[in-house]
Amino acid sequence: MAGGDAHIFTLHRIVPNPHYNTEITPAQLESILYYCVKNNYQIVTIPQLLEMVQRGVNLNKVVAFTFDDGYQSVYKVAYPIFKKYHAPFTLLLYVKAIEEKVPGYLTWKQIKELQKNGIAIGIHSYTHPVIPHLSPARIQQDMWKAKEVMAKHLPQFFQIFAYPYDYSTDWSDRIIAPYFPVILHGSFTPINKYSPPTKWGRYEYDGNFPYFLWVLKENYLPVRLSRFQNKTNKKWYWKGQIVGKFKPPKVKVRIQKGVRRPIILFNRWVKVDENGTFYLPFSRPLRGSIVVVKYRNYYWRERF
Ligand SMILES: [Zn+2]
Structure with a gap:
């Protein structure tokens, strides 16, 4: 009955005054990293987690943090805090927003710098659609476009996909799986060796510290x-x-x-x-x- 399960957390923006439950303050981010480091948790990227699962490594006290979309605050606020704790994270890009230089989003230059410093980069779709509302052909089109643009800027991006709005279905997983060996869902489910990587779950973190501690105790039931x-x-x-x-x-x-x-x-x-x-x-x-x-x-x- 021992633990031994890993947990993936979803983050978006780090702001001084959060308005949405997808935003947290720098202090809230710092408190979870501080807790993990103080209590000997290993903070890994999604590709590192995949490798650990494949090697059959014990996943007890392993956590991964992911940032969706690719906002400026990832580079300006979150990155220095993660650096302070020598911890990496995984960034999942809304590729079209980056490519079209939408204000408030990261630039390719910043993303390349993050990548050089151990941050894993994956994909959060090209157009940020509600995936299950699209036809299979439109889903594939979005995947192709996202991969094509990513490959142009970052040849070593990882084949990881995180659903926009965390809205996923079993049938859309089957369409995406040939393109991405790792698919992240907002399913609030821990990860162990029995979790299929195309069904990996994540936990949205809204700054509620007791909830964070509670999540760390959850195990995966395969x-x-x-x-x-x-x-x-x-x-x-x-x-x-x-x-x-x-x-x-x-x-x-x-x-x-x-x-x-x-x-x-x-x-x-x-x-x-x-x-x-x-x-x-x-x-x-x-x-x-x-x-x-x-x-x-x-x-x-x-x-x-
Ligand atoms: Zn998003």
Whole structure:
């Protein structure tokens, strides 16, 4: 039951007076880095985390910080603070805004300097669309354009993709996966060796320090869901399989539609057998749903 899971945090802008929950103050950023360094957490980039997972390294006390979009405050405010703690981060660019020199965004010159100093650079789309609202062809077009422009400026960028607005679906993952071996989701899910890198979750950090400490205690519950038909009554069900070594005796399963005012479709405890299998008396397709499976501080969260 030991921990051993890594956590990825999402950040955007660092400002003196935050107005949105995607903004935090320099002091709030400093307090989490200070905590990590004081308590012997290893702060890594996403490519380093991928390498650790592939090498089977223990992920206990490993954290990664990511910045979306590419605002000036990353270079002017966050970078000096990370430097002070000798910690790297990962920057995921809204490529079109950088390319078109939109005020408030980083310049390619600044990005190159960050890259030279150990900051990993990935992609946050070209046009910053709500990806699941696009057709498969338009999604591919956006991916190609983002990669083409990135390759022109930064030949060594990493093949990492973070969803704009953290709005992802299972079907759009399947379109993006051939282009990006690592896909970051706003699914609030820890990372361990069982987490598929195309399903890695992140936690939005809004400056709430107790929440940050709480997140560090969460573990990943590796669940695979599949639909199956009961041979006798011909009904369809969802079957869950817990693939890790740790098999909880039961799990709480919640299936919901929507985030702000969710419609709860299913919410109950289900028994898990000794092989880690559980069955949901729920037959509807999951497309458009969010599924949370938990036991104590073990979580699996995914958007379909
Ligand atoms: Zn964004």
